[in-house]
Amino acid sequence: xxxxxYREALNQAMREEMERDPNVFVMGEEVGHYNGAYKVTQGLLxxxxxxxxxxxxxxxxxxxxxxxxxxxxxxxxxIEFMTFNFSLVAIDQIVNNAAKIFQMSGxxxxxxxxxxxxxxxxxxxxxxxxxxxxxxxxxxxxLKVVMPSTALDAKGLLKSAIRDDNPVVFMxxxxxxxxxxxxxxSASGDxxxxxxxxxxxxxxxDITLIAWSKMxxxxxxxxxxxxxxxxxxxxxxxxxxxxxxxxxLAASVNKTGRCVIVEIGWPVAGFGAEVAYQMQRHCMxxxxxxxxxxxxxxxxMPYAKNLEDEVQPQVKDIVAAVKRxxxxx
Amino acid sequence: MAQIxxxxxxxxTMEEGVLVRWTRKEGDKVSPGDLIAEVETDKxxxxxxxxxxxxxxxxxxxxxxxxxLGAPVAIIGKAGEDVSxxxxxxxxxxAAAPAPAAVAAPKPVASAAAPxxxxxxxxxxxxxxxxxxxxxxxxxxxxxxxxxEPQIAQAPTAKLLASPLAKTLAIELGLDLRTIQGSGPxxxxxxxxxxxxxxxxxxxxxxxxxHASDAATAEAATGHADxxxxxxxxxxxxxxxxxxxxxxxxxxxxxxxxxRKRIAARLTEAKRDIPHFYLMRKLDAxxxxxxxxxxxxxxxxxxxxxxxxxxxxxxxxxxxxVPECNASWEGDVxxxxxxxxxxxxxxxxxxxxxxxxxDADQKGIGAIAAExxxxxxxxxxxxxxxxxxxxxxxxxSNLGMLGIERFTAILNPPEAGILAIGATVDEPVVVxxxxxPGKRLTxxxxxxxxxxxxxxxxxxxxxxxxxxxxxESLAL
Numbered sequence: 001x002x003x004x005x006y007r008e009a010l011n012q013a014m015r016e017e018m019e020r021d022p023n024v025f026v027m028g029e030e031v032g033h034y035n036g037a038y039k040v041t042q043g044l045l046x047x048x049x050x051x052x053x054x055x056x057x058x059x060x061x062x063x064x065x066x067x068x069x070x071x072x073x074x075x076x077x078x079i080e081f082m083t084f085n086f087s088l089v090a091i092d093q094i095v096n097n098a099a100k101i102f103q104m105s106g107x108x109x110x111x112x113x114x115x116x117x118x119x120x121x122x123x124x125x126x127x128x129x130x131x132x133x134x135x136x137x138x139x140x141x142x143l144k145v146v147m148p149s150t151a152l153d154a155k156g157l158l159k160s161a162i163r164d165d166n167p168v169v170f171m172x173x174x175x176x177x178x179x180x181x182x183x184x185x186s187a188s189g190d191x192x193x194x195x196x197x198x199x200x201x202x203x204x205x206d207i208t209l210i211a212w213s214k215m216x217x218x219x220x221x222x223x224x225x226x227x228x229x230x231x232x233x234x235x236x237x238x239x240x241x242x243x244x245x246x247x248x249l250a251a252s253v254n255k256t257g258r259c260v261i262v263e264i265g266w267p268v269a270g271f272g273a274e275v276a277y278q279m280q281r282h283c284m285x286x287x288x289x290x291x292x293x294x295x296x297x298x299x300x301m302p303y304a305k306n307l308e309d310e311v312q313p314q315v316k317d318i319v320a321a322v323k324r325x326x327x328x329x
Numbered sequence: 330m331a332q333i334x335x336x337x338x339x340x341x342t343m344e345e346g347v348l349v350r351w352t353r354k355e356g357d358k359v360s361p362g363d364l365i366a367e368v369e370t371d372k373x374x375x376x377x378x379x380x381x382x383x384x385x386x387x388x389x390x391x392x393x394x395x396x397x398l399g400a401p402v403a404i405i406g407k408a409g410e411d412v413s414x415x416x417x418x419x420x421x422x423x424a425a426a427p428a429p430a431a432v433a434a435p436k437p438v439a440s441a442a443a444p445x446x447x448x449x450x451x452x453x454x455x456x457x458x459x460x461x462x463x464x465x466x467x468x469x470x471x472x473x474x475x476x477x478e479p480q481i482a483q484a485p486t487a488k489l490l491a492s493p494l495a496k497t498l499a500i501e502l503g504l505d506l507r508t509i510q511g512s513g514p515x516x517x518x519x520x521x522x523x524x525x526x527x528x529x530x531x532x533x534x535x536x537x538x539x540h541a542s543d544a545a546t547a548e549a550a551t552g553h554a555d556x557x558x559x560x561x562x563x564x565x566x567x568x569x570x571x572x573x574x575x576x577x578x579x580x581x582x583x584x585x586x587x588x589r590k591r592i593a594a595r596l597t598e599a600k601r602d603i604p605h606f607y608l609m610r611k612l613d614a615x616x617x618x619x620x621x622x623x624x625x626x627x628x629x630x631x632x633x634x635x636x637x638x639x640x641x642x643x644x645x646x647x648x649x650x651v652p653e654c655n656a657s658w659e660g661d662v663x664x665x666x667x668x669x670x671x672x673x674x675x676x677x678x679x680x681x682x683x684x685x686x687x688d689a690d691q692k693g694i695g696a697i698a699a700e701x702x703x704x705x706x707x708x709x710x711x712x713x714x715x716x717x718x719x720x721x722x723x724x725x726s727n728l729g730m731l732g733i734e735r736f737t738a739i740l741n742p743p744e745a746g747i748l749a750i751g752a753t754v755d756e757p758v759v760v761x762x763x764x765x766p767g768k769r770l771t772x773x774x775x776x777x778x779x780x781x782x783x784x785x786x787x788x789x790x791x792x793x794x795x796x797x798x799x800x801e802s803l804a805l
Binding site: 287 | 492493494495496497512513514519520521
């Protein structure tokens with residue numbers, strides 16, 4: 001076991017999977033000579049050469065399409081978007097090709113591809129670069145959507161994503177790259193984490209907080225603060241939005257009787273709404289209060305730092321939602 | 330913002346109430362839990378505590394008025410607010426009974442809208458007033474209907490509101506939600522209310538309300554000035570009801586009080602729907618009278634035990650011996666109760682109530698005597714709380730002190746049995762072929778034949794008779 005960063009965990013996952021399978025390759029903007037815009041591909045060019053670490057031009061639609069084609073003929077591409085905001089110009093390749101070819105070809109072509117890159121607001125990068133787009137992709141049948149919150153989950157889930165025979169949208173937390181976590185050695189063989197399995201990040205009895213990616217950390221902070229007031233929050237991280245581990249989430253809500261869903265995306269048609277639907281569907285008789293959602297405000301991200309912070313879910317917002325759900329307001 | 334206060338549900342079965350007395354006047358500042366009025370319900374005079382902070386801007390009903398559940402009674406808000414629009418709204422709502430939910434339960438709507446209001450108008454401004462809103466004009470100025478908290482019409486308030494968990498728990502714990510007051514928005518019963526009720530804290534709604542009404546009770550008990558005023562006032566109001574003489578003067582119509590209406594409805598239903606049958610048994614009362622005399626001698630001036638108290642204890646123990654009679658008909662099941670709660674019919678002015686001695690089988694005779702005394706006294710002052718008059722599993726009705734030798738009582742649903750106690754009578758009895766003076770008391774058991782058959786009822790009366798005639802066993 002070693003404590004490593006989220007960035008290092010992703011790097012290890014790609015390195016180990018490339019060692020394991022010669023069909024795996026990485027393509028994206030500045031992934032090679034510049035070692036990645038966020039240094040996630042650090043050192044991979046030296047190890048695997050330009051044949052497998054491919055610097056692409058600024059043309060997301062193009063290299064995403066090349067990735068889909070490569071996957072059709074048996075390679076296992078990892079397509080890096082500098083940020084998922086830029087995936088919007090490639091979304092036709094992801095939604096209309098990657099997600100549908102297996103079904104539309106009658107099962108003749110499966111698409112073992114990973115689209116990965118940072119996602120969610122960072123710090124003062126403007127409206128167009130501060131979006132949480134997981135709800136877009138989680139909407140699409142044929143895609144898997146993975147959103148790890150810790151280095152441990154990042155490594156284990158990226159390895160599973162690379163080995164998966166279907167397209168996986170792997171969204172990394174842009175502000176999580178420097179966070180650290182204890183991660184088992186690959187030699188131990190137990191560093192794989194299956195897609196579609198939620199993880200309880202903190203055990204509690206009074207209320208369930210459901211969050212993914214960066215919001216798991218915010219929820220853990222809120223839980224710590226609430227614990228001082230005697231409120232024990234259970235923080236559950238689905239880790240994968242599609243497929244969603246409804247069983248684990250519902251078991252927790254059935255235990256606590258209350259649920260707050262926290263996401264950094266916008267409120268309308270956000271993925272949390274689907275989670276809320278599933279929870280009321282499966283936990284009806286256990287609920288003591290309406291399910292609460294905490295989201296970013298329903299506005300494009302402002303640039304000013306103070307406003308940028310206010311728009312996003314903060315500890316105080318989660319604390320307030322928890323107290324509403326507990327009728328403690 | 331000013332809002333209309335509707336008449337809350339203060340007893341499990343109330344549909345309307347008489348506003349007996351305002352304890353606060355227009356212009357008074359009130360905080361959550363404050364007593365603002367006393368309301369005569371079908372069961373008892375209940376406290377009306379507010380849930381909101383503010384100033385009582387307008388009292389919409391006069392003392393003595395009958396008000397439908399949920400109908401507007403007052404307007405609360407900030408000092409100096411213009412309430413003319415609300416008064417108009419209240420008038421219309423009052424005219425259209427039952428009152429619309431939006432008026433009857435303003436709280437959920439208001440509280441749901443309040444937290445999101447800043448978001449609707451201008452989030453940036455509201456949250457960081459020092460900085461001008463940077464959001465693009467279209468977003469800031471207008472069409473963001475999705476962010477608006479919808480004002481959803483509420484269901485009629487007469488409906489019992491409880492969270493799904495509260496309902497599940499109530500079933501598991503065998504509690505009647507109608508006897509529990511909710512502390513959630515709009516009076517929703519939530520988990521903590523059910524747990525509190527299960528812990529025997531009772532139905533005194535929120536902590537705030539609970540404290541307030543406890544305090545009120547304490548005041549009444551200690552003879553606070555309010556206490557003297559309350560019954561007088563209630564009396565005055567009742568007498569103020571209009572007598573409607575017939576033109577010829579042959580009779581007069583006295584409008585039925587809530588309690589009379591309730592008694593009429595319940596007893597008609599009970600006598601019509603329950604197949605009653607009656608078992609009578611004459612008992613030797615001499616040992617019990619001697620036992621009672623001995624107990625009172627021992628008690629001295631620390632209290633007094635009545636025949637009725639001993640009967641309550643004997644009934645409770647007999648139900649333990651023959652638990653099949655501690656039951657109720659529930660349509661497709663017979664419910665057998667694990668605990669023995671004995672109701673005691675108490676006559677009060679204009680009606681009767683049945684306060685409950687809980688777990689009477691486990692209480693000592695002295696404790697039962699003290700409890701019955703307290704309950705009966707408060708019943709006469711209409712000071713009983715909802716949980717004190719509900720939940721009995723068997724009832725005792727005694728008219729012996731009024732000289733009635735025997736009578737048959739109507740069952741008190743959902744109970745399957747009620748025992749009517751007659752007077753102790755001196756009469757000649759035959760002991761060892763000799764006629765000697767004796768003391769006899771006749772009891773009559775009314776049974777619900779759907780639950781209790783003749784032989785079973787007789788077996789219960791046998792157990793009761795053994796306890797009654799060998800009263801030392803009541804102390805075991």
